[in-house]
Amino acid sequence: MLQVQDIDLFYGASQALRKISLNAVKGEVTCVLGRNGVGKTSLLRAIAGQQAVKAGSILWEDETLNGVPPHQRARRGIAFVPQGREIFPLLSVEENLRTGYAALPRGQRRVEAEIFELFPVLKEMLGRRGGDLSGGQQQQLAIARALVMRPRLLVLDEPTEGIQPSIIKDIERVIRLLASRGDMAIVLVEQYFDFARDLADSYAVMDRGEIVLSGRGDEMVEADVRRYIAV
Numbered sequence: 001m002l003q004v005q006d007i008d009l010f011y012g013a014s015q016a017l018r019k020i021s022l023n024a025v026k027g028e029v030t031c032v033l034g035r036n037g038v039g040k041t042s043l044l045r046a047i048a049g050q051q052a053v054k055a056g057s058i059l060w061e062d063e064t065l066n067g068v069p070p071h072q073r074a075r076r077g078i079a080f081v082p083q084g085r086e087i088f089p090l091l092s093v094e095e096n097l098r099t100g101y102a103a104l105p106r107g108q109r110r111v112e113a114e115i116f117e118l119f120p121v122l123k124e125m126l127g128r129r130g131g132d133l134s135g136g137q138q139q140q141l142a143i144a145r146a147l148v149m150r151p152r153l154l155v156l157d158e159p160t161e162g163i164q165p166s167i168i169k170d171i172e173r174v175i176r177l178l179a180s181r182g183d184m185a186i187v188l189v190e191q192y193f194d195f196a197r198d199l200a201d202s203y204a205v206m207d208r209g210e211i212v213l214s215g216r217g218d219e220m221v222e223a224d225v226r227r228y229i230a231v
């Protein structure tokens, strides 16, 4: 279980997160919604260890993550799929997938066949350069690369951004399948209400660095949430 408790995060003098608390449990998708600039990415970066928190604590599997650098969080089973995907455009699809090996012990460094069952298109494109893939294929590659690490916590920042509807549906199916196995917690930042509602077991809505609404996914009141999101 991930337990974020009362975290504050600053960029210089400007405060991006104010006393944010959020739990994510294995077997569930936790969706974080909100407009641009309200702090969603900052929250994910705090979880992944890319940005230090000034106050509060982050616990994962009952141990603190405060002060633990990103690569060690990766070894503890936390994988982050950043906004904009950040795949390596000049490396092949296969080489991109292998960059996920860094977080694995030597004996476990392989790409499980299952990854190509989840994303068949990648198998056909193993030798293709990452930069030659469509935006949707790059997003699938970014998620696949995270899965190579066999994470127990998967953190995704706006996986639907700029992606065509058919691939959004594919990604939704994969996320649902991963959660349904019960051994992975998924935290997902999203701006699209429909995608979040379809996936969320629990949700939190952010505004100006704070959580202003939260609850179980099936209790999301569309009109209330839509006050705080653009789409």
Ligand SMILES: Nc1ncnc2c1ncn2[C@@H]1O[C@H](COP(=O)(O)OP(=O)(O)OP(=O)(O)O)[C@@H](O)[C@H]1O
Pocket (backbone or CB within 6 Å): 011, 014, 016, 034, 035, 036, 037, 038, 039, 040, 041, 042, 043, 083
């Ligand atoms: N590296 C940074 N340095 C200074 N300020 C930053 C930095 N990154 C983000 N901010 C500011 O922190 C606030 C929260 O940004 P953040 O990216 O977390 O929001 P967001 O909800 O994820 O928005 P988006 O959907 O656009 O990514 C914003 O006011 C932003 O301008």
